[in-house]
Amino acid sequence: MGEILKIGLDLDDVLLATNDAMLKWHNRVYGTSYARKDIVTWELTKVWNCTFDEMLSRIHEFYASPEHDETLAFKGAIEGIETLGEGKEYHIITSRPGEMHGKTMALIQKYFPPLVESVHFTSQVTEEAGRSRKKEHVCLELGIQVFVEDNLDYARNVAGVEIPVLLFDTPWNQTEDLPSNVTRVYSWEEIVEKLI
Ligand SMILES: [Mg+2]
Known part of the structure; x- marks a missing residue:
């Protein structure tokens, strides 16, 4: 194995x-x-x-x-995780604040029940003083080998600690200037191809 x-x-x-x-x-x-x-x-x-x-x-x-x-699953995400399947560990690292735990877990459990190993709230989106952690630190603690992200700043930070990032293309992350270990992807199908 x-x-x-x-x-x-x-x-x-x-x-x-x-x-x-x-x-x-x-x-x-x-x-x-x-x-x-x-x-x-x-x-x-x-x-x-x-x-x-x-x-x-x-x-x-x-x-x-x-x-x-009523937020929906991202297009292709449920099928993507299903296709990737077992033999991998999935860790969700979100910048949402910890107080969103209940409502957030309800959505995760609705769409992605069995395969998710752990969920981490860094609170970066609301920047509560002293309570926010950084995604790149959580990634290092967990030993994450590849990270999928849509936010350019977080992608750069995670790439900065030598973890390769797949950056999901969006209108809010356009730039000419991506670090070499950040790869832009356009669909969940492409993410699966890269991770399989
Ligand atoms: Mg995001």
């Missing part, structure tokens, strides 16, 4: 179609008409044209909304 590959997975917009759910919620509540292509940065203060505190309050509002609880 070969060595078990330890795969690290981001949650939002890798396993879950979170951006779609958030757009739907934001457009309903704030009367906007944003589409996926409009989200050209994950600094949502710039997209929503609001202060940092207002952004945090909206993110918490979204977490409490029905749209959040």
Whole structure:
């Protein structure tokens, strides 16, 4: 038997179609008409044209909304994990805050029940002082060998500790300047090809 590959997975917009759910919620509540292509940065203060505190309050509002609880699995993710199958370890490392544990685990259990080994909340998205961890540190602690991510900053940080990253292509992670151990991918089919 070969060595078990330890795969690290981001949650939002890798396993879950979170951006779609958030757009739907934001457009309903704030009367906007944003589409996926409009989200050209994950600094949502710039997209929503609001202060940092207002952004945090909206993110918490979204977490409490029905749209959040109805978030779908990302296209191809369920089939992708099924195809990759056993003989690998799957660890979810999300920047969501720890207080989202219950609602987040409900979504993970809904779509990805049996194969996930562990789930880690770094709280980086809300930057609670003293409570946030860094994805690259969690990856190192777990011995992650490859990480799938859509956020450019996190991808760079994980690549910076010599862990190869598959960067899921999105409107908010476009750049000419990717580290050599970050590979841009366009679908779950492509992720499976690279990991199998
Ligand atoms: Mg993400």
